[in-house]
Amino acid sequence: WDLYDPAELPVPQFDEMPAGAPPYAGKHGGEISAYKPVPAGVDSQDYDAALQRQLIHGYYASTSYADAQIAKVIDALDETGLSENTIVVLWGDHGYHLGDHGMWTKHTNYEQANRIPLIVVAPGIARRGGASRRLAETVDVYTTLCELAGLPLPGDDGAPLVPQPIDGESLVPALRDPGAEASGYAYHCYLRGGRLGRAIRTARYRLVEWAPRGDRPGETVYELYDYETDPLERRNLAADRPEVVARLRAILDEQPPAK
Numbered sequence: 001w002d003l004y005d006p007a008e009l010p011v012p013q014f015d016e017m018p019a020g021a022p023p024y025a026g027k028h029g030g031e032i033s034a035y036k037p038v039p040a041g042v043d044s045q046d047y048d049a050a051l052q053r054q055l056i057h058g059y060y061a062s063t064s065y066a067d068a069q070i071a072k073v074i075d076a077l078d079e080t081g082l083s084e085n086t087i088v089v090l091w092g093d094h095g096y097h098l099g100d101h102g103m104w105t106k107h108t109n110y111e112q113a114n115r116i117p118l119i120v121v122a123p124g125i126a127r128r129g130g131a132s133r134r135l136a137e138t139v140d141v142y143t144t145l146c147e148l149a150g151l152p153l154p155g156d157d158g159a160p161l162v163p164q165p166i167d168g169e170s171l172v173p174a175l176r177d178p179g180a181e182a183s184g185y186a187y188h189c190y191l192r193g194g195r196l197g198r199a200i201r202t203a204r205y206r207l208v209e210w211a212p213r214g215d216r217p218g219e220t221v222y223e224l225y226d227y228e229t230d231p232l233e234r235r236n237l238a239a240d241r242p243e244v245v246a247r248l249r250a251i252l253d254e255q256p257p258a259k
Contacts (some may be wrong), residue, residue, distance in 0.1 A: 134171070135202070
C-alpha cells in the first residue's frame, strides 16, 4: 500500500459510456458494491474523486503484492536450477475497469475488461523482457504449452482424441520473434441479460454483436470501435462504417455458435 501516492496514480481519462452504445452494453455497480468503503446505493458513475483514487490505489497495491509473491517463486526456480527447464505462464481471465466509462471491475465487452495479462517464460525460446503486439486468446495457452513441452496435440501423431476439437494457435513464433506477424483477430463474448454479446477484436477494431438469445424478441445491435483513432472508445462507429461491420460480421459468422 505504501508503495504508492494516490495523488500520483492515473485516473480515468474518459468516464462516460460511448456515444451511440446500447445502454445494456455497460454495467453499474456489480461486485464493486461489495468492496469497502464503497457506499451502498451509489451508482458507480457517481463515485467522488477521493473514492476513485482509493479504489485505484487498492488495485495497484494488490497487483504489486501479487508480483512480489510471483518473484518468490521465480527466485526459488533460479536458486534450485529448475528455471533452466521450467516453463512458466502467467495469465489472467479478465481485465479490470478502473473507472473508465464510469465502470469498475469486469463483465463487459469493452477493451479494459478483455485485455488480459499474458507472460510466458520459456527457457531457450522466449526472449527475456520481450513483448509482442500479437493478438492472443486464452485458448492459445494450451496449444503453446504442447509445443514448448514437445507434446502432441490431441488427434496428432496418434495422440488420443478428445470430445471436442482443439482451438487456439501456438504463440511460440511470437516468443521466438516478438515482431512476428500478428494473428488476425481475437474472439470473446459476454452474456448480458437476454442478449449474447459476441465480439471480434482485430489489431485496429472491435465489433460487438448483441443478439437476442433463443426465441426472445428484439433486434440485433452492433458496436464498432476504432482503436487507431479512438483508443478510449468514445463513440460507437457501427452506423458510420458499414463496410467494416460487414467484414467483421463475416468473421463472427465463422465462429462456433455460442450458447
